[in-house]
Amino acid sequence: MSTEEITGKLTEKGLKVTPQRMAIYEAIVKLKNHPTAENISEYIRKNHPNISVGTVYKVLDVFAENRLIQKVKTEKDVMRYDAIVENHHHIYCSDSDRIEDYFDNELNDLLETYFKKKKIPDFKVEDIxxxxxxxxIQNNETLT
Amino acid sequence: MSTEEITGKLTEKGLKVTPQRMAIYEAIVKLKNHPTAENISEYIRKNHPNISVGTVYKVLDVFAENRLIQKVKTEKDVMRYDAIVENHHHIYCSDSDRIEDYFDNELNDLLETYFKKKKIPDFKVEDIxxxxxxxxIQNNETLT
DNA sequence: TTCTCAAAGGATAATTATTATCCTTTAAAA
DNA sequence: TTTTAAAGGATAATAATTATCCTTTGAGAA
Structure with a gap:
């Protein structure tokens, strides 16, 4: 993602463009596996050694409020973040902290159709x- | 849920039956809206004023490990717990902390069929x- | 370009949920 | 009844996150 694109996203939302925000946004995009605030801090420290941890948290919150990123629910007590805000799902590995994005429009359509038919009483579905x-599964069985 | 039933659940898993565990299990069952550890602490304090908070956390962890309860993922930094371990889903209210259970076997079948057909490469689905x-939506419009 | 100032960042302290420690108590099997 | 590993209580420690408060800066106005 180019600098211009990120700048565009920020100004679109009426957010000031700062080097910190640029670096943090870039980091989330670049870091796979839905990074934590600490992952992001660590990553940006390489090129921006003086961005404080507090700023990372503040910026992530602002981004999430403005739907530039989203928070990912986990059973652990660390928040994780996702640069992708388009409708998608998550694959959770049950024996590691790996979380993958899962895109499937056929599934989305299926669900949409289903919940259009089957209403939940007194509830308006916004997102599923x-x-x-x-x-x-590692296909390492042929290896020793 | 009766005392005997709870005792049964505990012994079934090879867990010692203690007054603390009984009280905590009862509390989760009774408290709606997927209580936090603090909600549970507060609730049991009425009848068991000397159960310590640490014990509540420990017991909840043991219960979750033994599938007597389950942890519920949220975007907030408090863990919430669910006494229902049968396959079900959750309804999250987007402007409060309300979380409801959602049971729908038709939906479960639909999903099962779907993922039987549409495999995720190198991945074995355990649960969805x-x-x-x-x-x-409150239907309070007729009231003033 | 310079000025202005609300918004943003930095450093640090404070908070909050959760976990660990360590000694005491107890459930449950012998 | 005895035994003992497991469980609980009190308290301290940890870790992630949030708040504070002063300084800096982006960006619109002059």
Whole structure:
């Protein structure tokens, strides 16, 4: 993602463009596996050694409020962040902290259709997210 | 849920039956809206004023490990707990901390069928949970 | 370009939920 | 009844996050 694109996203939301925000946004995009605030801090420290941890948290909050990123729910007590805000789901590995994005428009359509038919009383559905929990299988059986 | 039933659940898992565990299990069952450890502490304090907070956390962890209860993922930094371990989903209210259970076997079948057909490469699905996010609508318009 | 100032950042302290420690108590099997 | 590993209580420690408060800066106005 280019500097201009990020600048665009920020100004679009009426947010000041600062080097800190640029660096943090870039970091979330670049870091895979839905980084924590600490992952992000560590990553940006390489090129911006003087961005404080507090700032990282503040910026992440501002971004989440403005739907530039989203928070990812986990069973652990660390928050994780996702640069992708388009409708998608998450694959949780049940024996590691790996979290992958899962895109599936066919599934989205299926769910939309389903909940259009099957209403939940007194409730207006805004969004549906799947947590797909399971295990990654290494095909290492042929190796020793 | 009766004392005998709870005792049964504990012994079934090879867990010692203690007054603390009984009280905590009862509390989770009784408290709606997926209580936090603090909600539970507060609740049991009425009848068991000397159960310490540490014990509540320890017991909740033991219960979760033994699948007597489950942890509920939220975007906040407090863990919440659910006495229901059967396959079900959660409805998250987007403007309060309300979390409701959602049971729907038709939906479960639909998802099972779908993921039987549509494999995720190198991944074995163990469980699928929906987070249904939206708003409860009060029908108070006729009232003033 | 310079000025202005609300918004943003830095450093640090404070908070909050949770976990660890360590000694005491107790459930439950012998 | 005895035994003992497991469980609980009190308290301290940890770790993630939030608040504070002063300084700096982005960006619009002059």
């Amino acid at each position: 997210k799947l947590q797909i929990i399971g295990k990654y | 949970k929906l987070q249904i996010i939206g708003k409860y």
